[in-house]
Every structure is written in C-alpha cells, then in structure tokens.
Amino acid sequence: MSKNYVIGYPRIGEKRELKKVLEDYWAKKVDFSEVEYVAENLRKRHWTYQKEAKIEYIASNDFSLYDNMLDTTILLGAIPQRFKDLKDQELYFAMARGNQDCVAMEMTKWFNTNYHYIVPEISKDTTFKLNSKKVIKEYKEAQELGINTKINLIGAITYLGLSKSIDNSDVFVHISSVVKVYKELLEEISKLNENIVVQFDEPLFVKDLEPKVLSLLKSVYDELSNVSPNIRIVVTTYFEHSNEATKILVNTPIWAVGLDFIHGSKNCDSLDLIKNSNKVLIAGVIDGRNIWKSNFEDKLNLLNEISKVISKENIIVGTSCSLLHVPFTLSYEEKLDGEIKSWLAFASEKLKELNLVSKQFFEVKLSLENIADIEKNKKDNNQRKVSTKIHNQKIQEEIRSLKQFERADKFQDRIKVQREFFKYDYLTTTTIGSFPQTPEIRENRKNYKANTISKEQYEAEIKKYIDYCVAFQEEIGLDILVHGEPERNDMVEYFGELMDGFVFTQNAWVQSYGSRCVKPPLIYGDVNRENPMTVEWIKYAQSKTSKVMKGMLTGPVTIINWSFVRDDLPRSEVAKQIAHGICKEVDDLQNAGIKMIQVDEAAFKEGYPLRVENIKAYENWAVDNFRLSVSSAKADTQIHTHMCYSEFNDIIKTIEAMDADVISIETARSGNRLLKIFKEVAYKQEIGPGIYDIHSPRVPSVEEMVNQIKALIEVLPKEQLWINPDCGLKTRKWPEVKESLKNMVEAVKIVKNI
Numbered sequence: 001m002s003k004n005y006v007i008g009y010p011r012i013g014e015k016r017e018l019k020k021v022l023e024d025y026w027a028k029k030v031d032f033s034e035v036e037y038v039a040e041n042l043r044k045r046h047w048t049y050q051k052e053a054k055i056e057y058i059a060s061n062d063f064s065l066y067d068n069m070l071d072t073t074i075l076l077g078a079i080p081q082r083f084k085d086l087k088d089q090e091l092y093f094a095m096a097r098g099n100q101d102c103v104a105m106e107m108t109k110w111f112n113t114n115y116h117y118i119v120p121e122i123s124k125d126t127t128f129k130l131n132s133k134k135v136i137k138e139y140k141e142a143q144e145l146g147i148n149t150k151i152n153l154i155g156a157i158t159y160l161g162l163s164k165s166i167d168n169s170d171v172f173v174h175i176s177s178v179v180k181v182y183k184e185l186l187e188e189i190s191k192l193n194e195n196i197v198v199q200f201d202e203p204l205f206v207k208d209l210e211p212k213v214l215s216l217l218k219s220v221y222d223e224l225s226n227v228s229p230n231i232r233i234v235v236t237t238y239f240e241h242s243n244e245a246t247k248i249l250v251n252t253p254i255w256a257v258g259l260d261f262i263h264g265s266k267n268c269d270s271l272d273l274i275k276n277s278n279k280v281l282i283a284g285v286i287d288g289r290n291i292w293k294s295n296f297e298d299k300l301n302l303l304n305e306i307s308k309v310i311s312k313e314n315i316i317v318g319t320s321c322s323l324l325h326v327p328f329t330l331s332y333e334e335k336l337d338g339e340i341k342s343w344l345a346f347a348s349e350k351l352k353e354l355n356l357v358s359k360q361f362f363e364v365k366l367s368l369e370n371i372a373d374i375e376k377n378k379k380d381n382n383q384r385k386v387s388t389k390i391h392n393q394k395i396q397e398e399i400r401s402l403k404q405f406e407r408a409d410k411f412q413d414r415i416k417v418q419r420e421f422f423k424y425d426y427l428t429t430t431t432i433g434s435f436p437q438t439p440e441i442r443e444n445r446k447n448y449k450a451n452t453i454s455k456e457q458y459e460a461e462i463k464k465y466i467d468y469c470v471a472f473q474e475e476i477g478l479d480i481l482v483h484g485e486p487e488r489n490d491m492v493e494y495f496g497e498l499m500d501g502f503v504f505t506q507n508a509w510v511q512s513y514g515s516r517c518v519k520p521p522l523i524y525g526d527v528n529r530e531n532p533m534t535v536e537w538i539k540y541a542q543s544k545t546s547k548v549m550k551g552m553l554t555g556p557v558t559i560i561n562w563s564f565v566r567d568d569l570p571r572s573e574v575a576k577q578i579a580h581g582i583c584k585e586v587d588d589l590q591n592a593g594i595k596m597i598q599v600d601e602a603a604f605k606e607g608y609p610l611r612v613e614n615i616k617a618y619e620n621w622a623v624d625n626f627r628l629s630v631s632s633a634k635a636d637t638q639i640h641t642h643m644c645y646s647e648f649n650d651i652i653k654t655i656e657a658m659d660a661d662v663i664s665i666e667t668a669r670s671g672n673r674l675l676k677i678f679k680e681v682a683y684k685q686e687i688g689p690g691i692y693d694i695h696s697p698r699v700p701s702v703e704e705m706v707n708q709i710k711a712l713i714e715v716l717p718k719e720q721l722w723i724n725p726d727c728g729l730k731t732r733k734w735p736e737v738k739e740s741l742k743n744m745v746e747a748v749k750i751v752k753n754i
C-alpha cells in the first residue's frame, strides 16, 4: 500500500467555472440553482481526479463557494447581528460582499499567501449553534462516487485566533462553546460511515503563540478525540514548523499530525516525540506553494531521514499544504516554452508526483509507466540545472556594479521641494491607480492577444479609456489623477510580461478571494528590464490634463510575493534584479516629466515570515530593495507607495524606513484603530488612509465619509493626510465608482468648508 494524502484541492475550476457562475449569479443572470449545479460538478470532478491519481486520503469540505473561514462561521452559527434577517445564500454572500444595508465582514490575508479569508466577528455575546448541512452533504456526494473522504474542518483554535473581537473581549472565552459545536458535528459525522478521518487545520500553530493559547490545545483535542471511536483525528499545520504545538498534541488521543517539511523544515525537531507517542505522521513533502517539479531524489532523501526516526507504518506522504495555492493543470498550456514547461508541476501534476514519491518510498511495485515517469523527472531536473535560459551575464554585472542603493536626498528636504512644486495644501484627493476593468477592456486585450485586432486598434481603445478616466476625474474635481491602468491585466502579471526572466501561462489561475483569481507570473531566470514599461501610457495620460498625473508601478517585493519564484537563487537576489529594473523605470518616468510616481507594495506585509525569528532578515532585504527601486528619484519627484490589508502596528518603523514620501493604506474595514500608531511613533511621512472599502459594491454616503475624515483629523494633522479609497477600483463597476468618488470629493469639500 502506498499511503498518500492531499491536504486540500483547489476549487475554482480548471476553467474558472466557479468564478464565472458566481459572477453571473451576482449579476442576476442565472439562478442560485445554476451555482449549485456547477459547484457539485466541480467537486465531483476534483474527487475523481484524485481518485484516478491513486490518492488514498482525499478531502471533502475543502470546497467553498467563497471562503472556508466564512463556511466555518456558518457551520458554527456565529452570524454577526447585522445579518440576522438574512438566510441561506443571501446571508452567505452578504457576509462576504456586503449589501446596501450591511457592510461586508472584513477580509484579510491567509497567513503569508495571496488567498484572503473572511474574518469572523466575535463579541462576548456571540452564540454558537451547529449547522452541519454543507459538511454532511459533501461527504455524501463523494460517497456516491465511491470515495470515502476525510473531512476537512478549520480547527477551533485557529478559527477563534483569526477572528476579531468587536468589543475588545477575549475571543478565546468561547473556546468551550466552539468545541461543543464541533463535538455535536463529530457525533453526526460518526454516523456517516464505519471509519472516518477528520482533519482539523490548525495553521495558527505555526505562529509564535502566547502560552495562553497553547494552554488550550490539550483539552480541545482531548475532548474532540473522545467523541467517537470510529473517528480518527488529524491535526494539520502548514507554512512553517509547529514544534510547540506538536509537543502538546502528541499527548492527546489524536490519530495523526500533518506537518509541512518544505516550509517548516524545523518540524524535524519533533520527530522523536511523534515516534514516542506512536502517532501517525503525515509528512508534507510535495510543495503546495510553488510550481517547480519535485526532485524525487530529494523527496526520498527527506522521507528516508524521517523514517530513520519514525517507522514507515506510521508515515503517510502528503502535500505540504492545500493545493489551493497552485494552479490546476499544465494540460492547457499550449504556448508555454517546452523546456520551461518540463520544469513545472501544478496541482494535477503534483497528484501524480505524490503517487510516485509514495510508491517509491513504500517500495510498491512500479509499473513500466511509473519507471518512465521517474526517469523523466530525473532528466528534467538535471536539464533545468544546466539550462542556458537561466543566466543573463549583463544583468549580473549591472547588479554587481550598483553604487546607489537609496535616494540621494532626505525626506525633510524632499518634501519641501515637492510641496512647492506640486502646490497641494492638505487633504489632497487621489485614487490608488486602477479604474474598473470593464468587459470591453478585457475583450480588447483578448482580441489583441488572439491577433484578431491590430496593435493600432488595441492602443486606440486603451487611449479612449484613458481619455474617459481623465475626463471623469477632472469633472468630479480630484486633485491628483491616474491613468486608470486599462493596459494591465494585473498589476504583477503586466510587469512580468515586459521583463526577461519571466514566463506566462494561459490558464494557471489561483484563487485570491471569492471569485477573484490571479495568474502569478513564473520567474525562472535572471530578470532584465530592457525597455520602458509604462512611460508611453502615462505620458499620454499626462498630455490630456494640466493636473498632476501620478505614474503607477509595482514594487519589487510585491512582484516577488505574487509570483512563483525560482528556487535556485535566494528571493532577496531575485528581488534585487527586479528592483534594479523598476529603478530604471522610475528614472525614465521622471525624465519624461512624470514627477509623482506610486510604487505599489501591496504584498509587503503578507511576505512577512510567520515566525519572529525570521522577520529581521526579511525586513532587511525587503526595505533595501524598495529603496533601491526608487533610488533614482530626484528630490522633486514624489514617491508614493500603497499597501492593502496590512496590520501596521508592528511594522510601522519598517514602513518609515522604506522612505516613501506618501503611503496610502487600507483602514476602511478595520476602523481608525490602525491609525493611532502613526501618531504614537510620530511618523514623519504623508499618509492616505483609505476612507472607504473598495472590495464591496456598497456606495458610502457623503456623511459617512465626512465622519471618517473628521475622525482622521482627530488623530493626525490634516497637512499630513491624503484622501483616497483604500485600494484600486478595478474590481468595481463604473456606477459604484462614480458615485463613491463624487461623494468622497464632496466630503472633503465639506470638511474643508469650501
């Protein structure tokens, strides 16, 4: 028997079927029954793929129409008060996306990934009540296909630990209520089959936990393990080591621990304990976070190291985390360079890898096809190492001879020159860069890529859109304008497409939140920016207005964090090559007369290591590379940066050290508590705290925004404040954008008394 285990599988669909049907449903083009139909088919297809790939432990309840944390909130009946009149899908999607009466629940990043979850809202009055419908239904669906799944649930401690308290009460006072609901659920589950595995995801355990939280572990898993003898409990962690928790878990009656040996190699320190407790180890060795083909020899070496301590009977070979974070399949990538394609494995190829690695490890008889696949794996990996595609001597030399690593002038001097040059006073209004990506823009891009329209036609359409954006911004009286980013498919993919060292897929989508997906570029070799990437578009936009046009770039740290990065060079080195390219772009922009340039670092915070011990090293290279990327900016060029969904309190000094002249940040969904810190540390630079949430279709009123601005002025001097939405507007529709921005400008006028 070759024992193998998939933590979880992606669900958006290899052709993004779920995305499309959800968006059609939200647009009232189809009924909810259509969504259910597509969803069920996707689940069945994904189970079947795994079964065909000979996966032994296949998950159910890893599916979600929007997000698994949100599903857990429904499962536990922890519905915030304002949604109490809603039910079923209206309730579910209102919690996720808001409606005209209720603001959406907060959304934030899932650990260090680009996946976002809906943050549970807890108060001391929250009550919990089991709603097991989804879990049971999905188990039975798989059963109909002849698959006995293991059931995935978010662990009680992670659920509460990631929730936010809306009344400052301690969220963990509810632990026993949550466990009680889970116990009822396990009772129900125990009736589904003779023998069932339940996986509790507890990724929170990879963080540096307070002793108070750790002290909950034992009783939670003692209790859950004792519900029914026919349930075997797995507790799984990922993205880092979880040694403190493992130490406790081995003393509970759980059946197995799942550990990540790719991003948490320190988990090896727990092997003795696991062995002594006779627990089963699900050894996560197939990387769920990157797309390079596994090197089977390395995997077997690692597994053999593990089996020096733990006997093979007690090992199951697994993925390092859910495959949610990698794209579905290489099958549709007809255009990808053949050589580079042979270096890659997406989710469905990883299933095959998992099967082959576990077969070799457990010495199961290999078929002729298996033997050929193993040979090919070896050949492809060796070929990648010696490929001529990877190295670019010119860029390596340029990087070696770099002399300037940061701007020549200090902020205090720069800001004086800038204020004189731009002549803005206070509460200056702007936006974060993108305007709606309309179906027409996408169609235009699609046609151009498919060669059905000429370059001239393509560019004419984009210019028309820029004209429209500029005219609209002038009309409503925004102070600092943007061109709207219509030429970009995505803020990272666009830049990658214009630099050497990146390749692109046609269909390698990864879910980011809800129906939204990204197609992360693949960095396989040295990065070189040969030609300007944005200058012509921004120059064109500037030619259409006498107001200031803000240039728009994506920073090196964000490009790295939202790409699949080569694993044969440290990330810091890859980031440096990108920073060097962006630096050239900044220079070309300022030489073309664009004196205000935003370098987005939306993913700066999410790239933070999960363990405190690794933070300093990351901050050093991340800050250095941001500074390098804007080092060409002259004193009178104003550098903006933007970050979304960030908890800033702990990194405020680092943000300051990035040395941008202005930063715009998300604060709208999390209130002004975020801002206080800027005051406390006497933050020097200028700040645009987003005054409304752009991830919801809801239009905020003038009054609401007036209150928001007034609240900001309470905390920070108005001269230091900019006024803007909290992120780009590309996911919104024009009617919402128009109304919201008009209201925003109006609100500023009211506050300024004009």
Ligand SMILES: Nc1nc2c(c(=O)[nH]1)N[C@@H](CNc1ccc(C(=O)N[C@@H](CCC(=O)N[C@@H](CCC(=O)N[C@@H](CCC(=O)O)C(=O)O)C(=O)O)C(=O)O)cc1)CN2
Pocket (backbone or CB within 6 Å): 114, 437, 439, 442, 443, 445, 446, 488, 489, 490, 491, 492, 493, 512, 513, 515, 516, 517, 518, 519, 562, 602, 730, 731
């Ligand atoms: N990389 C990245 N990560 C991020 C963000 C971000 O902007 N980029 N923002 C934050 C929030 N996350 C987000 C993630 C995705 C999107 C988003 O809008 N994604 C689009 C896809 C963007 C894209 O690449 N679009 C392509 C391809 C679009 C497409 O589907 N084309 C159709 C054809 C055109 C059509 O009929 O629509 C097709 O191929 O079938 C393009 O515009 O060219 C989507 O899911 O809808 C927004 C926010 C955090 N992480």
Ligand code: MET
Pocket (backbone or CB within 6 Å): 432, 433, 434, 491, 552, 600, 602, 642, 644, 727, 728, 729, 730
């Ligand atoms: C996810 S951050 C987005 C920044 C980008 N400039 C935009 O406006 O879309």
Ligand SMILES: [Zn+2]
Pocket (backbone or CB within 6 Å): 432, 602, 642, 643, 644, 726, 727, 728
């Ligand atoms: Zn943003």
